Structure formats: structure tokens, C-alpha cells
Amino acid sequence: MWVIVGLGNPGARYRRTRHNVGFRVVDALAARWRAEGAREAHQAEIVEARRDGARVLLVKPQTLMNCSGDAVGSLARYFRFAPAELVAVHDDVDLPVGRLRLKMGGGAGGHHGIESLIAVVGAEFWRFKVGVGRPPAGREGADWVLAPPAASEEAAALAEAERRAADGVDLLLAEGPAQTMNRINQREAAHGGSPL
Numbered sequence: 001m002w003v004i005v006g007l008g009n010p011g012a013r014y015r016r017t018r019h020n021v022g023f024r025v026v027d028a029l030a031a032r033w034r035a036e037g038a039r040e041a042h043q044a045e046i047v048e049a050r051r052d053g054a055r056v057l058l059v060k061p062q063t064l065m066n067c068s069g070d071a072v073g074s075l076a077r078y079f080r081f082a083p084a085e086l087v088a089v090h091d092d093v094d095l096p097v098g099r100l101r102l103k104m105g106g107g108a109g110g111h112h113g114i115e116s117l118i119a120v121v122g123a124e125f126w127r128f129k130v131g132v133g134r135p136p137a138g139r140e141g142a143d144w145v146l147a148p149p150a151a152s153e154e155a156a157a158l159a160e161a162e163r164r165a166a167d168g169v170d171l172l173l174a175e176g177p178a179q180t181m182n183r184i185n186q187r188e189a190a191h192g193g194s195p196l
Contacts, residue, residue: 001081002051002173004029005059007068007090007113009146016148018132019065021162022089022113025130026058028166042074051173069116076121086125087172088117089165091145095131098157100165102128102184104177110141126177128168130161 006026007019014020030038035049035058045060057079061071072086084104090113095101105124108115114127133154135144149155172180 001055001057001079002085002087003057003059003072003075003079003081004087004089004169005061005068005072005117007065007088008060009065010060010062014146017146018091018149018158019145021091021130021132021158021165023060024162025089025128025165025169026060028162029169030058032166032170042071042078044071044075046075051170054173056173065116066112067116068113069118069120072117073120083121083125086117086121087128087169088114088125089128089130089169090114091132092129093132093134093141093145095129095133097131097133097154098161099131100129100161100168100184100188101131102126102168102172102177102181126172128165128172130158130165132158 004026006022008014008023009019030047033049033051035047038045038047040062043061043063045062047058049056049058059075061068063070090111092109092111094109104126108118117125132145135141149158168180168184171183
């Protein structure tokens with residue numbers, strides 16, 4: 001079983017923000033896999049899919065970002081999945097806009113949604129990071145991630161990164177973590193965000 005959790009904030013006011021890239025990637029996967037019948041349970045919006053015979057839960061916590069662990073912890077207790085079967089898709093200000101990175105474990109890097117997950121399931125889960133870049137000088141980080149892209153070029157780069165992140169999740173499920181990490185992280189480092 002795989003559990004793909006897109007991190008974000010619920011509600012129309014946050015839909016287009018940098019912080020909600022995880023929600024948008026999960027939505028893209030649900031559309032791509034024709035996953036239907038989304039329901040609300042465990043403080044989350046959940047839809048189930050099948051990929052190559054494997055059961056996959058696509059999850060968007062309906063708590064605020066900083067309490068994402070409440071939803072994921074409830075799901076973990078109910079479905080009894082291991083942390084290594086969890087993939088959190090989220091924004092990362094330490095990566096340039098549009099860059100991707102896949103990693104297992106580690107700290108939260110200042111991301112409060114990831115901090116919340118670590119507090120509940122421990123650190124040994126997969127993180128699929130989508131770069132949103134650092135805020136300009138004088139602008140608070142929270143204001144930056146809670147705003148939509150300011151320029152059309154940034155919006156286009158972010159949309160393309162979300163598409164490639166969905167491709168990356170597909171690859172992870174099809175080929176496994178080691179091959180996916182090699183392909184994504186090496187290509188991103190070499191090409192600054194080329195297609196998979």
C-alpha cells in the first residue's frame with residue numbers, strides 16, 4: 001500500500017498559493033488515474049486508486065497545514081501503513097522555483113506541515129519536494145508561501161514542476177524508490193528541472 005499525502009491548506013483562498021503545491025499534485029494524480037469517489041474521513045479528503053495492482057490512497061488533509069499530522073496519524077492508525085509507505089508532497093523554499101527533490105527521512109527544514117507529520121509518524125517517510133524559491137528581501141516566509149505566484153513565468157514553472165512531480169510519483173510506484181531518486185535527483189541537479 002502507498003499513501004500519497006499532498007500538503008496544503010483547505011479552502012478557496014489557498015488554492016493557488018505556493019504552499020498548496022502538494023494539493024495540486026494529488027489532484028493531478030487523481031485525474032490522471034481516474035480515481036473517483038473522494039470522501040471526507042480522518043480529517044482529510046481521501047480517494048483510493050489502483051496502480052499496477054497496488055492500493056494507493058491519495059490524501060489531502062483538511063486541517064490547516066501545521067496540523068497535517070492529525071489527519072495522517074489517524075489514517076496510519078486506521079490503515080496500519082508503515083512510514084516508509086508514506087509520500088508527502090510539499091513546497092520547499094530552499095529549492096529554486098520548479099526544482100524537484102525526492103528524499104527519505106531527515107528533518108523538517110522549517111516546514112511546519114512536515115514537522116507535524118514527523119511528530120506523529122516519525123521521520124522515516126518519503127518527501128517529494130517542489131521548489132517555490134525564497135522570498136525576496138524584506139518579505140516574510142509565511143507571506144511568500146501563502147501567496148500565489150506573482151509572475152506568469154513563475155506560475156508556468158510551478159505548474160510544470162507539479163506535472164513532473166506527478167510523473168515522479170508515478171515512477172516511484174512503478175519502479176521503486178532507488179531508481180526514482182536516482183532519476184529525479186540526478187536530472188534535477190544536472191539540468192535544473194528537465195522532464196523525467
